[in-house]
Amino acid sequence: MKKILLIFGVLSLLIFIRPALGLNSNSGTNTISSSVSVNQANQVDETDSLGEAFEGVKHFYNYTGFANATSGNLLMILIGIVFIYLGIKFDYEPLLLIPIGAGVIIGNIPFVAGNQTGIYETGSVLNYLYFGVVKGVYPPLIFLGIGAMTDFSSLIANPKLMLLGAAAQIGVFATFMGALYLGFNLPEAGAIGIIGGADGPTAIFLSSKLANGVNVLADGTVVKNLIGPIAIAAYSYMALVPVIQPPLMRLLISKEDRKIKMKPPRAVTQKEKMIFPVVALILTTFISPSALPLLGMLFFGNLLKESGRTERLADTARTKLIDIVTILLGVTVGASTQADIFITKDSMLIFGLGAISFVIATMGGLLFAKFMNLFLKGDNKINPLIGAAGVSAVPDSARVVHTEALKSDPSNYLLMHAMAPNVAGVIGSAIAAGIILSFLG
Amino acid sequence: MKKILLIFGVLSLLIFIRPALGLNSNSGTNTISSSVSVNQANQVDETDSLGEAFEGVKHFYNYTGFANATSGNLLMILIGIVFIYLGIKFDYEPLLLIPIGAGVIIGNIPFVAGNQTGIYETGSVLNYLYFGVVKGVYPPLIFLGIGAMTDFSSLIANPKLMLLGAAAQIGVFATFMGALYLGFNLPEAGAIGIIGGADGPTAIFLSSKLANGVNVLADGTVVKNLIGPIAIAAYSYMALVPVIQPPLMRLLISKEDRKIKMKPPRAVTQKEKMIFPVVALILTTFISPSALPLLGMLFFGNLLKESGRTERLADTARTKLIDIVTILLGVTVGASTQADIFITKDSMLIFGLGAISFVIATMGGLLFAKFMNLFLKGDNKINPLIGAAGVSAVPDSARVVHTEALKSDPSNYLLMHAMAPNVAGVIGSAIAAGIILSFLG
Amino acid sequence: MKKILLIFGVLSLLIFIRPALGLNSNSGTNTISSSVSVNQANQVDETDSLGEAFEGVKHFYNYTGFANATSGNLLMILIGIVFIYLGIKFDYEPLLLIPIGAGVIIGNIPFVAGNQTGIYETGSVLNYLYFGVVKGVYPPLIFLGIGAMTDFSSLIANPKLMLLGAAAQIGVFATFMGALYLGFNLPEAGAIGIIGGADGPTAIFLSSKLANGVNVLADGTVVKNLIGPIAIAAYSYMALVPVIQPPLMRLLISKEDRKIKMKPPRAVTQKEKMIFPVVALILTTFISPSALPLLGMLFFGNLLKESGRTERLADTARTKLIDIVTILLGVTVGASTQADIFITKDSMLIFGLGAISFVIATMGGLLFAKFMNLFLKGDNKINPLIGAAGVSAVPDSARVVHTEALKSDPSNYLLMHAMAPNVAGVIGSAIAAGIILSFLG
Amino acid sequence: MTYIPLFTDQISEGYVILFTGLLIVFTSLLSLSLLFKYGLPLMLYIYKVITKRKDKKISEIKVEADRNFTGEIAAAIGAAVHLYLDEQHDHESAILTIKQVKKPYSPWSSKIYGTQNRL
Amino acid sequence: MTYIPLFTDQISEGYVILFTGLLIVFTSLLSLSLLFKYGLPLMLYIYKVITKRKDKKISEIKVEADRNFTGEIAAAIGAAVHLYLDEQHDHESAILTIKQVKKPYSPWSSKIYGTQNRL
Amino acid sequence: MTYIPLFTDQISEGYVILFTGLLIVFTSLLSLSLLFKYGLPLMLYIYKVITKRKDKKISEIKVEADRNFTGEIAAAIGAAVHLYLDEQHDHESAILTIKQVKKPYSPWSSKIYGTQNRL
């Protein structure tokens, strides 16, 4: 068996590797004939129309990925594999990186255009699933699920921590300015800026509205389609939060400050938790109506969770519904990185800006936390580390804070406290997105 | 900290409340400057372009809900809150009232048109989700789930109780006549009449076909879009069944009759339960083919439940699938009550007619139950109370009957018996919808 | 009560059976009057406009299924009932046959065209749900779920068994040739051939791309819409695998060979199982890019399962998501068999070809297994029965193999081994579909 | 889709629909009830005759159902449910509390609730 | 949707958005925090006055929550979670193993997993 | 999408597709099998060399799998499954009965099954 496997295998590999090796067509011919002879052995009599069969193989070969692969495709596939590797090996946001990584591979399998295969070809399955991204339908559904799984008690117990979520938004607007200076036009810059919000769905939602390759500017130019790069950048850096934030924390926060223990949050009544989503929904969307799809669904989901009467709906929203949307969103966003469209100078710039935005956002949060401490007395003082959680990237940044605090004092559990700025960061980014949208939409 | 919170807060509130208080723009200016000075303290140097920043705030302010709120919006938001309150506090159909209530709030957040925010704006997320309502796609999916969770044994064991489900439909046709007399045209009246069916999905389905703001009458007039008011009316009164029905029961049914104990239903074999959905599907849809989407899915779901081979599908249909659809249907139906479109004389009339229809339907069921007793001997006699369950509003009306019966005789458990007319009422309403559709569709 | 039930019943039945019995309209009239008199008893006064009411009944009657039923409809409904019966009684693929059977009934309820009822009428609910079939969206989602529930270890442990999955594909191409000889044009023949793949989703996917009633050939002729017949044929024969395969096994495999015990597969490391989906995805789709939607999703789902980090996504994909899609796919595919479109000579031919294709595929697998044994020594020898599992029809054919093997040796458990060619068959069919698509798409 | 009126007068047509509709609704539900009162037993009998009692599987499925699901049980359930409904709210709150203490922070894409979800 | 520029110069408008944006984000989150620090207690008080303590249901729902959910517990949970997160991977693998041994073959449309799914 | 024929005669093209198709299907599955027979071990070896055994996490995940999932178990499972499949129908009916007795009335939007769903 080994023997035949080998003979057959070597020959067949030849068929596909040939062009790579640059062998001439003769070797091709005898490949065919010989492999056919093997087929013969199998069950069919193929003695006739050998030539045509060869024609057929050649005809078919032009459809294979081997014939159409570009270095860009191979590079992107490699990146996809790296995403998956990071997700599995280092447990960085695997629920995001693995679907996206798989999507990147799927999106970069070389194909012949016009066959309804690619994600950008109308009528292809991927294109139908991508619809939810292009139209910004998936993000609000994910926010519904987030709302149904988020407990805002720490925020209700300690409202002033909301300001940390606001402070981190400096990252959004700074990146926005940076993008402008790098020559992106306003809507594109706005979409890029939101990467600093460290919130995937918000980033996808805003970019699908501003940098969707459809809108037309006053001067007649069409905005670029940056949904792919922005989403990938946002999710990549969200996954890398455990790498990005710790050094900044050690840089900006003194040993003593890191040791600060915060007094346990007060107990929050169920009634408060029921009122919160309603009030927050009305207030935030009154201020930033363009964020309605995001904030409306977020607080609606939270109401389902806290009402105490709709547990079954909340449970579906935070499990199966969000899972389904996450799968579809992840794989399509990944697939949207088709090399010929994705590998551009813009994408590189966006990745650079993204890195900076996370740094600025983190610093903003940390510094504003120190600033707040100036006004806080005694055991009301907050541990400045939790400022870093203001970037959202829920819940990783909160867990990073938790871990960092433990390094300086193994008995200092900040997770509960860090959740407050963390969810505030989500709200803050959504509001910021709404503001940008109302200015540039 | 308190201090700065207060200063900053008061100032910022001023920004938004100003117009309400009618302060002049000066106060506005120093609001800006002072709050900016705070920002300065935070992290950025904003000394330049203060004027423009003020411009920006003014420009942005025009997008906020504060600038665009109408009394109508505020009224509807209040109604939304009341819905949620009723759902949480009195446990009235919370699975419906809470999503709808949240939707009402979301749909009435004031926004600037043309930004793809509102549910009636093409391209907005809410508009995409609303699609399932406008096209009548959600109701059949909900019926699929209802079928997968409904046990028809009590109906199979006691077929004559089906007539109670028919009797209650008098409410549908009476309301239909009422609507005609109030000047609605035929299709609109038909859609309004179905409120008397006490069945949300059926009401949405029929109104999406008849009163969708699209169809054109022979005389060239376009029918009104009454989906929102009809759906809200139907669900509101379904939630209020525990309030509406008891007085009517006491009014029409004598103390003795209320004490009647019905003999336990015979055991039903699994084979009967398997045959029921198939036979019922064929018979009912042969009589009323236009009800196919509703009845077809209802009995298909029931077949999944009873086949004993497709439990996993039935389970999904009656849990996650129906939950997802309920969430989307509830929030979009709620959001469709956008003040400028919802607050009309028509809506008020529809609510009036709705109330009457429930009363008539209940009375129809109760009286026909008494009428049936004239022909029934001994322990075959039925407890007329169960006639009220014929309005469907599953399962609340059945539970109301159960509770009422217990008041007159604490050992009289009618729930099982009341379920028969209750589900018959669902079938009856769907058939009625089909009839109306085939006459006026 | 019995009495009135009978009177009323007989009369009402008369209304509908009349035309069948060919009674004259007089009987009709007194039917009305008498039944009305009953209604009177109920609650409403209907003495006036009796004539018009009769008009109404006549008008309505033309909408009922009784007025529009064709023998074709009744035949198809009968077939639907048979499908359901087979699923329940003999447990043949009930998860497929029961939804499809119900769909067949739903799709053949007679209705008046132009009322947005039928699955082929734009705007009807069934038509919206059918979209996922026509556009080939459902199949990849089902493959996602299959991937998330399939364990490829037996394949990884014993790679050479993959060839059995390839051998069975002879069924696909032989059927393709047969269809050509029967006069179908190339795309239609390609779509019909895939029935031999014994894989419902693949069949639907390919036929929705090739034989969708939309594509135009070079000579200007439009291809037929064969999605319905092909899907029904594929699923029917998949369900009948326990009937089709055993005789062929006994025919082709000797008693001794059936007794062959295979050595237990080696243990497979988690790392191998993680790498498999990625490598397989890249290699197979490079060779056959047109199969990307199917193979991409299949291996993506498997990655979710094996990554060890995305269990919650894998779980959703293999339970609720696949259930929802299975329900919708089953009922719409069933409903697409509307008599006037389904009952054609083509459908009959397709069913004939389908039966043959399954036979050829099974024989191909069995014979190639015997052929492989010529090269295998000692306890490496494979039990030729597992060749039959190469047709996929997962997991039934594997279980048939298992059962057959037990008949010749009650201690010979082949299930694990048979799974290898079984899943290989799925991959093989998808690749074959891709090839056909790239030739004829 | 355009609607062609059958009758010149809306109201009169309304009455037609009223009477016809009620008539048909009653007829259909009545025929359904008759079918299950008289038709079904007949069908089952015929089925039994045809299959000459060969139908094991289905009977297995139903058998236990018959035994246990007598009217008494039905009544008992009625009672149980009744009591149950009264207590429900406490359950509700209990459940709430548990949930609350079990994951007072679990937000999106957390490895944590990936597990909770499994538990 | 076409975008009409407010300002001729992109950069200068950028700054406007920068300042305005930050200002508004802060304002909104600040007003939210103020609302919950001062507004909410007031609302609850008013509500209590209106309903004159008649609100049983909701109070029931919350009561236990209050009792148990003290800060100490919160801290305790923090600790628990911490420990928990460290052990998680072993759990993960354990679960994996079980799954693997429980259904190493379950493919699509199997009667088997119809049941597995239930187990 | 319009289809341009490669060959004038359908049948002859059919044969081409027949042969080419089979050839390619075999080739691809064969190369896949070769890859896993020879390529994969190599890859794993290289990976190990590169990471110099530093890969804890993944190994943890797999380790137990290896231990327990020997061929014997596999066979055992085969047997188990076999027995299991025979008993299944009784299970099925049992489950049915329970379900039936547990909620013989639970219809839509019931507060009851909101809870059932939880139980």
Ligand code: NA
């Ligand atoms: Na953020």
Ligand code: NA
């Ligand atoms: Na009803």
Ligand code: NA
């Ligand atoms: Na196959």
